[in-house]
Amino acid sequence: xxxxTTPDAPPASSPSRxxxxxxxxxxxxxxxxxxxxxxxxxxxxxxxxLVFFVVPVILVLRMSASDWSLFVGDRGANFPTNFxxxxxxxxxxxAIRFTLTYTAITTVILLALALGLALVxxxxxxxxAFVRTSFLVPSALGLASASLLxxxxxxxxxxxxxxxxxxxxxxxxxxxxxxxxxxALWSTVxxxxxxxxxxxxxxxxxxxxxxxxxxxxxARMDGASRFQTFRSITLPLLKPSLALSTILCVTGSLLAFxxxxxxxxxxxxxxxxxxxxxxxxxxxxxxxxxxxxxxxxIIVLGGLLVLNALQFLGLRGDRD
Amino acid sequence: MTWTPxxxxxxxxxxxxxxxxTAALAACGGxxxxxxxxxxxxxxxxxxxxxxxLWTRAPLESQAKALVDAYNSSHENQVELTVVPNDDxxxxxxxxxxxxxxxxxxxxxxxxxxxxxxxxxxxxxxxRIGNLDYADQINQSVLDAGTYEDEQYxxxxxLDLSVMFYNKDLYREAGLxxxxxxxxxxxxxxxxxxxxxxxxxxxxxxxxxxxxxxxGVFTWFPMMWASGEQVLEDDGTTADLASDTAQxxxxxxxxxxxxxxxxxxxxxxxxxxxxxxFQQGQVGVMPYPATLLQTASETVDVGVTAIPGVDGGxxxxxxxxxxxxxxxSEHPDQAWNxxxxxxxxxxxxxxxxxxxxxxxxxxxxxxxxxxxxxxxxINQVSAAPDSQTPIALNFQQAFNAVGSPWSTxxxxxxxxxASTLDEDNQAITDVLQQ
Numbered sequence: 001x002x003x004x005t006t007p008d009a010p011p012a013s014s015p016s017r018x019x020x021x022x023x024x025x026x027x028x029x030x031x032x033x034x035x036x037x038x039x040x041x042x043x044x045x046x047x048x049x050l051v052f053f054v055v056p057v058i059l060v061l062r063m064s065a066s067d068w069s070l071f072v073g074d075r076g077a078n079f080p081t082n083f084x085x086x087x088x089x090x091x092x093x094x095a096i097r098f099t100l101t102y103t104a105i106t107t108v109i110l111l112a113l114a115l116g117l118a119l120v121x122x123x124x125x126x127x128x129a130f131v132r133t134s135f136l137v138p139s140a141l142g143l144a145s146a147s148l149l150x151x152x153x154x155x156x157x158x159x160x161x162x163x164x165x166x167x168x169x170x171x172x173x174x175x176x177x178x179x180x181x182x183x184a185l186w187s188t189v190x191x192x193x194x195x196x197x198x199x200x201x202x203x204x205x206x207x208x209x210x211x212x213x214x215x216x217x218x219a220r221m222d223g224a225s226r227f228q229t230f231r232s233i234t235l236p237l238l239k240p241s242l243a244l245s246t247i248l249c250v251t252g253s254l255l256a257f258x259x260x261x262x263x264x265x266x267x268x269x270x271x272x273x274x275x276x277x278x279x280x281x282x283x284x285x286x287x288x289x290x291x292x293x294x295x296x297x298i299i300v301l302g303g304l305l306v307l308n309a310l311q312f313l314g315l316r317g318d319r320d
Numbered sequence: 321m322t323w324t325p326x327x328x329x330x331x332x333x334x335x336x337x338x339x340x341x342t343a344a345l346a347a348c349g350g351x352x353x354x355x356x357x358x359x360x361x362x363x364x365x366x367x368x369x370x371x372x373x374l375w376t377r378a379p380l381e382s383q384a385k386a387l388v389d390a391y392n393s394s395h396e397n398q399v400e401l402t403v404v405p406n407d408d409x410x411x412x413x414x415x416x417x418x419x420x421x422x423x424x425x426x427x428x429x430x431x432x433x434x435x436x437x438x439x440x441x442x443x444x445x446x447x448r449i450g451n452l453d454y455a456d457q458i459n460q461s462v463l464d465a466g467t468y469e470d471e472q473y474x475x476x477x478x479l480d481l482s483v484m485f486y487n488k489d490l491y492r493e494a495g496l497x498x499x500x501x502x503x504x505x506x507x508x509x510x511x512x513x514x515x516x517x518x519x520x521x522x523x524x525x526x527x528x529x530x531x532x533x534x535x536g537v538f539t540w541f542p543m544m545w546a547s548g549e550q551v552l553e554d555d556g557t558t559a560d561l562a563s564d565t566a567q568x569x570x571x572x573x574x575x576x577x578x579x580x581x582x583x584x585x586x587x588x589x590x591x592x593x594x595x596x597x598f599q600q601g602q603v604g605v606m607p608y609p610a611t612l613l614q615t616a617s618e619t620v621d622v623g624v625t626a627i628p629g630v631d632g633g634x635x636x637x638x639x640x641x642x643x644x645x646x647x648x649s650e651h652p653d654q655a656w657n658x659x660x661x662x663x664x665x666x667x668x669x670x671x672x673x674x675x676x677x678x679x680x681x682x683x684x685x686x687x688x689x690x691x692x693x694x695x696x697x698i699n700q701v702s703a704a705p706d707s708q709t710p711i712a713l714n715f716q717q718a719f720n721a722v723g724s725p726w727s728t729x730x731x732x733x734x735x736x737x738a739s740t741l742d743e744d745n746q747a748i749t750d751v752l753q754q
Contacts, residue, residue: 070414071439091723156585157593178588265590267531269731270723284411286717286724288435290418 057301063294070288082295086282091270092296095278102185102274103253110193110249111242114200119234121201122208132205136198143195147262150191154178154263181271184264188272191259196252200245207241208234243315247308254304275300358652360447365657369396372655373423376401376477377409380427380641383478383611383677390671391661397654399425410716417441422646424655427477431537431715433465433642434556438713442466442473442644448656449475458663459680459702461638461709474642475659476680478611478672481636481702482538484508484628485598485613486605488621490515490523494604501605501625504632505543508605509572515604516581525581526606527598528573530734532591533727534720537710538637539607539627540730543569545706546629552752556712559748561729562741568630570733577734587735590722610636610698614676624694626701635706678702718751725751 065079086092121132138146152158154177162174177187211234219229235242257276260266266273266281273281279300283293376384381403388401402423404412410432416422417439428436436442449455449463449472459476466474488498494514502508512525529535541551549565552558560566576582583597597603599616607627608616616622626634643662645655661667668679673689678699685699701707712718719726729744 069439070411071417071436071441073418155593156588157583157596174584176585176588265531265722267590267723268588269728273723281721281723284414286714286721288410288414288716 060294060297063290064298065295066291068289068291068294070283070290078291082289082291083299085289086292086296086299089278089282089292089296091273091278094270095273095275098185098272099254099256099275102189102256102272103250105185105189106192106253107246107249109189110196110200111245113193113197114204114245115238115242117197117201118204118208122205132201135201138195138197139199139202141195143258144262146195147191147259150187150194151263154187178264179268181268184268184272188259188263191263192253192256196249200249203245203248204238204241207238210241211237240315243311247311250311251304251308254300254307357443358656361451362653362656363448363451363660365655365660366651366653367396367657368654369398370651370654372397372399372425372651372658374399374401374643374658375409375413375423375426376403376641377406377427377429378403379406379480380478383672383675384427386671386675387478387662387667390667391658394666395657395661397657399658413441417647420648422648424646424649424651425643425658426646427641427643428474430462430465430639430642430709431720433474434468434711434713435716437466437468437473437644441647443647443649443652444471444473445475445645445656445659446470446472448659452660452663454663454681454683457681457683459638459682461707462640462642462680465709465711466642466644474644475663477641477643477662479638479678479680479702480640481610481638481678481698481707482542482607482627483610483636483698483701484605484625485608485616486511486623486625487515487598487601487603488623489601490518490604491623493520494518498621498623501623502628503625504628505547505569505572505630508628509575512576512581512605513579516579522602523604524583524597524602525579525604526576527583527589527594527603528586528606529589529591529594530582530586530731531589531727532594533722533724535589535591535594536726536730537719538609538639540569541710542607542627542635542637542707543629545708546627546633546635547631548629548633548706552710552712556710556715557749557752559718559726559745559752561726561748562745565630567733567741570730570738573730573734574738587731611677613694613698622694624697626697626704629706633706634701634704635708636701636704638702638707638709712752714752714754717754718748 063074064082065077067075067078067081069075117135121128121135141149153161156162156174156176159174159177162171162177165171165175166173176183178184215233215237216229219233224232255276256274257280260272260274260277261280264272266277275296279293279296281287282296283290287293374384374388384401384403388399392398409429413422413426413428413436422441428441449458452458459479462474462476462479463472466472484501486501491498491511494511494517496511496514502511508526514525515523516525528539544551544563544565547565547568549563550560551566553560573582577586583603595608595612595616598606598608599612599619601620610624613622613624627636628634643659645652645659649655663681665684668681668684669687669689673679673684673687676689676695679685679687682703685703686696690696690699718724725744725747729741729748732738732740732744
């Protein structure tokens with residue numbers, strides 16, 4: 001970056017100012033000009049952030065502190081009633097527990113599998129382009145569409161999987177993919193792994209290919225085994241990519257909604273209600289209480305902030 | 321002090337933030353403007369070429385379209401129909417109600433009517449309905465569901481009744497009388513078991529939405545009503561779903577589940593496909609929506625009978641939608657013109673009955689389109705003494721919502737630990753009383 005020395009836009013850093021030895025006033029103007037330009041470049045993003053994040057968050061904050069029903073609207077402040085009611089909901093703790101379980105399972109499976117896939121396809125072989133593409137194809141499908149596809153695959157009335165298993169004699173009666181709490185959880189995990197493994201593979205692949213080849217060469221000359229190389233070279237150098245993938249995966253899983261909304265609707269017997277589904281049902285499915293739903297959203301937002309801060313801290317600690 | 325670009329940007333940003341926030345809050349704050357009241361003594365309403373808006377949910381799309389087309393082609397007023405996906409309807413109506421932008425007319429599922437009328441979403445129609453000289457002929461169940469504190473807010477829009485459907489071909493194969501469906505719940509169970517005993521591939525005795533609270537309400541409540549039992553007490557604030565009669569109803573289904581006579585997937589059925597297996601000819605006998613008679617008859621030789629109770633009787637769930645004029649309508653007299661036309665012979669017989677929908681006026685139940693004895697049976701049961709629409713303020717949360725305490729109750733009764741009945745019933749009462 002510091003090598004940019006075009007007269008139109010010299011960098012604002014002091015070394016370049018010293019090198020060009022121009023009077024004090026002019027670079028000041030340029031700096032100002034550059035700042036203006038910078039602000040101009042950043043303003044669309046800032047505007048979007050303002051309109052689509054800051055304003056809604058303020059609105060949700062106000063809602064969470066008000067008696068705000070879906071049909072009647074705002075009926076005045078009632079802080080902190082909504083927060084108490086949200087936590088007292090009979091599904092609050094089950095939803096938290098389930099969301100955390102789901103996040104842990106998904107993150108571990110997804111990242112392990114994505115790392116494995118990335119290691120497999122990083123070598124440029126005859127089929128690697130084809131294999132890479134086929135791993136990545138599910139990522140092109142929207143999550144709701146993918147969920148609908150799996151709903152068809154799991155539905156007892158149309159499932160080809162169950163019919164096939166019966167035909168080859170593995171099972172006698174049709175499998176109920178969504179019938180028990182455990183089956184519903186693992187069926188959804190399977191969908192999410194299928195949908196996202198390619199995406200995380202790509203993230204990790206980029207990280208893998210950024211590791212210089214001579215490091216591996218040196219290790220090989222020192223007589224390191226494949227496992228030693230993986231543990232002592234690949235993993236440490238891949239840490240930034242792994243950390244990024246973990247943050248994305250954990251945050252995404254904690255906010256899971258579409259897949260459960262389509263596949264299980266939180267069932268059977270409320271065993272797969274995630275925290276975001278609970279927000280949705282408080283707002284639109286019976287309680288019709290926007291205030292309480294907003295309070296729960298704020299609690300989730302707070303939790304996510306803390307979690308992300310911890311993850312970033314951990315990441316920075318590793319670098320030191 | 322100079323104006324640096326940065327400061328100026330910051331000020332603009334602040335200004336913009338303030339402006340957009342004001343707009344956003346205003347949009348959600350609701351309007352305080354009272355809507356026009358109109359002239360309730362005008363029996364016919366006004367037909368002066370006004371454009372009216374009407375919202376309904378997707379399951380009623382074809383009936384709503386037929387009604388709106390017939391009205392538009394014979395009136396100066398023009399109705400613009402908006403069809404909203406079923407799952408989004410409550411959210412959309414809620415958002416519009418909160419911001420004071422409801423359409424002139426909108427339909428509501430009868431079970432949500434008590435809640436919506438109590439929240440003041442509709443305009444009072446008591447005087448207008450009272451002026452109709454056929455007021456006593458209008459379907460009483462829907463009128464009752466749309467009455468809050470002695471004021472009437474809706475008229476029936478499209479009725480959706482539950483009846484028992486059976487597959488005549490399968491009945492013949494099993495040696496059952498194809499002209500006689502079940503008249504008691506015992507017969508229902510025995511006939512379903514007889515179909516199951518055919519041991520045909522992909523053929524089962526019966527089916528139900530085992531993870532769908534709304535399906536259970538629609539098909540099982542009539543079984544209890546036909547047995548002379550009520551399901552709700554104290555104006556819909558106490559559940560009465562642990563009675564001996566209710567237990568007998570659950571017992572019938574448990575027998576069928578234990579015998580493997582329920583098509584696979586019932587336990588996971590969220591309601592999206594609960595009518596599919598019968599239409600594919602895979603189910604012998606099951607409670608079913610009467611509006612699907614035509615559709616099911618394309619693939620199956622359908623027999624129809626009323627939903628019976630434990631020892632006989634007949635009942636139906638008077639479901640479907642009521643239609644009201646919204647609190648926000650600025651054209652109540654024009655909207656009423658559509659409403660009163662909706663109750664006329666032109667709408668009830670020439671549109672609804674012609675499309676095999678049961679008329680919502682008892683004097684039209686016997687009409688020139690009701691030649692099929694099955695349709696006659698469906699029409700008659702809509703006015704049977706035990707036919708009802710349940711009324712409770714928190715009905716959606718207690719019964720229809722995903723994972724409602726009602727779905728927990730009947731799932732335990734059919735698939736799980738049946739000993740929790742009293743607790744499960746109490747859980748419904750708790751929600752009803754919130």
